[in-house]
Structures are given as C-alpha cells and as structure tokens.
Amino acid sequence: MRAGRGGDPAVTVPEAEFRSYYGQPVLKPPVWHEPHMPVYLYLGGLSGASSVVAAAARFSGHDRLAFAARMTAFAGAGLGSGLLVAELGRPERFLNMLRVFKVTSPMSVGSWTLAVHGGLTAAGAASALTGLLPLAGDAAVMASALTGPVMATYTGVLLADTAVPAWHAARREMPFLFAGSALASAGAAGMLTTPRAEAAPARVAAALGAVMETTAAAIIERRLGLEGEPYHQGRAGLLIKASRALTLAGGLLATVAGRSRTLTAMSGLAITAGALCTRFGMLAAGKASALDPKYTVVPQRDRATGRRLVAVPDQEGGPDTP
C-alpha cells in the first residue's frame, strides 16, 4: 500500500511518503487536447494584448503598428475561437456557452469575453481593411482595449480554478504569467509585421512582457513546494525550460532588434516559440500533477494533520488513531 519514493532524486523537495489506492490518481487529469488548448491559450493572449497595443498605437500616431496589431488581434481571436470549438466534445453545441453567464465559471466569463472581443476586433479589422466607417472602427478598437486585458488574464484563472494541485497552487502568479507572455507575444507579432522604424513600442512590449513572464515563472518556482514539482520534471519540465530560454533570449534580442531585420526576426520568433512552449508546458504540468496521487494526498494530509493538532480534543484515541 505504501507508494511514493519515486521521482527525480535531484529535486530539492524532500521525498514524501504517503498512501494511495495502488498508486492510482485521486484526480482526473484535464481532458483538453494538444494542440487545441495550448495554442488557443497563446492566440487568446496574443489577441488580447494586441488589441491594447492597437489602441495605444492609434492614439499615439503609430499608424502602421496600429494596423498590424489590429489585424493580429482579429486573427488571434478568430483562429482561437475555431480551436476552442474544435476542442469541445460536442462542437455543434458551442452556442450553449452563451446560454448562461456565470462568474463562478472562468470558462463562462472567458466565452462571453471572447464573443465580445471577437466581434470588436472583427469590426476593427473590417473597417481598417475596407476603409468604411473609420470612426466606428476606431471605437471598436478602443472598446477591444477593455476586453483585451480580460482575454490575456482570464486564462490564468481558468487553469487555477481547478483541483489540479500545480495549477491551483500557482493561482496568484498565473494571471501575471499569462499577461506577461501575452504582452511579449503581441510585441513579437508587432515587430514581425511592422517596419522597424515604427516598431519601437513593439520591441519595448516584447522585452517588458518577457520580463513579466520570467518574473512570474520564477516566483512560481520559488513559492510552490511539492505542488510545483511537475513544472521541473518530464516533458513539462523540458517545455518550461525551453520557454524560459527562448523568452529570455527573445526579450534580450528585442532591445537591440531595431538594428537589423535578422535580429528582429530572431527575437520575434524566439518569443513566439517561447510563448507556445509556456502554454504546452503548463498543460503538460497540469496533467502530470493530476496523475500523480502524491501531489493531491501529501499537501492535503499535511493540512489535515496540522488542523487536527489544534482541533477539538474529543477525537483523542478515536477515529484518527492510525
């Protein structure tokens, strides 16, 4: 019956001894598929942050960057919606997402946000492409600068609001991780689609976003104990390591990318690849976290024991005697 004593000996977290039902998971792992879910998480963040960039660029007179960001915001929301529908077990019922609005369900909040954001970014893009109703198009872009930040951050709550220990334990940092990654992605897309002379704000966004994402990831690594282990191990660990390296390299390159097209391409592509690795890594870590009963049982056992020590004394010699 004794399980545990597995895992990587190089990990600094002490090995936990615990009991389980033949080593089987307590939780069901997330059923979301690759590449649908992680690519949606990337595209949703890209679209959300790009819409804020589009609005700021429009205000400050960076017209070519504003156009590129507007198109990116629309493309990200459109492609992302398609992936979300394909991810459903019953895609033909995707409209049931708009049957109710529930603030207790981050997926409900996200669906409504995506519906509104998708509409606004489509209007903004259509106006820019056709030249029709420019004022309405600008208004749509301004409005999408309000839905965009929700798009870029709700996904952190989406993952954290589960029983998956690695996700739930990282609930404070997760929205910052996704926001930073989204900002870096939008900066990278802006760099790659705008002439260098006008892409300076995109390069700053790429660098700032990379800093924000890396900082949030480092805090998750420091703050989480046993629950954070899946972020360092196996396939998830490799993806997160790759993400860290790509994001940092891309962010550093962004600071000098104004000098050449090659540097711009290298920085933009590295950041984009890093952002994708982050999303694939988070999903892989969540699955690994749910599948090993250690991460469910040990923290809960510690919590229950701690509470019992200060609890009512009438349980003495009673049901909790081992």
Place this chain on the structure above:
Amino acid sequence: MTQEAETRPTRVGFFTDTSICIGCKACEVACKEWNGVPDDGFVFRATSYDNTGQLGADTWRHVAFIEQDDRWLMSSDVCKHCTHAACLDVCPTGALFRTEFDTVVVQADICNGCGYCVPACPYGVIDRRERDGRAWKCTMCYDRQRGGLEPACAKACPTDSIQFGPLDELRERAAARLERLHADGVAEARLYGDSPDDGVGGAGAFFLLLDEPETYGLPPDPVVTTRDLPEMWRWAGGAAVALVGAVAACFLGSRR
C-alpha cells in the same frame, strides 16, 4: 411537475458504511443496468479483485478492494454530491444543476463537452466519455427519485452498506454506528465527508471508513476550488491593470 404544489423535498444522500461492505459489486451492476451506463472494460488489474479501477464517465459506482496483511477493505465509491460542488460552479453551459433533492446532475442534452468539470472535481469523479463527447457521472438516480424510488445501488445492496435517505437522518445513523464500532473496539473507524464544516461544505454522499481516506483513493482534505475564486479574480484584475500599464509605458516618449 407534481411537486410544484408541494414544499421542497428534504436533502437526500448516501451513507456508505464500508465496515459491512462485502465487495459483491451488486451496486456497480444495478447502477449500470438502471442508468444504461456503457461497458467500462472488463479488465483484470492484477492488484486486487477490482475490475473497474476508479469512478469515471462509465463507472458511477466503484467498489475498491484493498488487500492488507490481516484484512480486506472494501468500499463502494460514488459521486459525493457536494454542498459546494466545483463541477457545478465551473460548468459554463448550466448543464450541471442542483436538483430539488439537493443532488448534482448533468443534463445530457445541454452539456457541450467542454471538459472543465473534469479537473475541477476534487474527488476525480466526473469524466468526459470520449466516444460521446459529454461529461457523465452519478445522478443519484434522479429519475427513480422523481418516481419515489430509492437509487438502484442502495436498493441492490444486500448488506445495507449503501443507505439512502434524508441526509440529516443518515448523519444521525452514521454517528450512532461510529459510536457502536468504537465501543466494540474498532478504533480505526471514522466518518468521511459527513461534516458540513469540511472543504466542500459536507458531502451528500458520505462514508464510514476503516482506514485513512487516501488508502481508498479518496482525498484526505478536499476543498472546492471555487472557494479561492474571488481571490483569483482579484489577482487577474491586478494582472490586467499591469498589462495596460505596461503597454502605456511602451508608447511613452515615442509619440509620433
């Protein structure tokens, strides 16, 4: 519709007393037959006399067998029908709802298979049936209850290890049974999921166990994830503001 004129029915539940479970699996069979639950694969797992392994989309009652040195433990697991149910909280379509009996049920004609309830459940109960695309779990035989019948598993249980009834009554009965077992020297007996003060506000299906919950594959101290949701939205709000601030900073000093 017949209940519209009546007062709301009292909350019902399951009390599963594992100290008298004989591992016959009549509950598993009765559940499958009544609810038309598909085959979950007849697999010899080579760990114990357990063929079904765990609760899932196609297993709504699961009998756990634990072979210990001096005894066998057997326990029929089921959906806990939590007071604060994470699956219901996070369901974006409203397919999961709370019935007039205070149970938690999926409406199969609404569920679009988003899968969010699956990782939300702190007990690993609900799952998506991949060939069907929707989420499934125990309904506490909602249809039988509407017809005034007890759930199939409780009806079929030959030792009354599975007891169905008003939750208040079951809790009293369980407390008495626990007292009796302790008086008889079974000091390891303990109730699981009976307290309204626990992390899910008390389970509608609770248990008398003879070992630590994790031995049976149950979480020792489950908490409904949405308890922390207000905090999570606040952190997300902070991150959203930080994002807007960062974008504004990118454009400062570069006005054209």
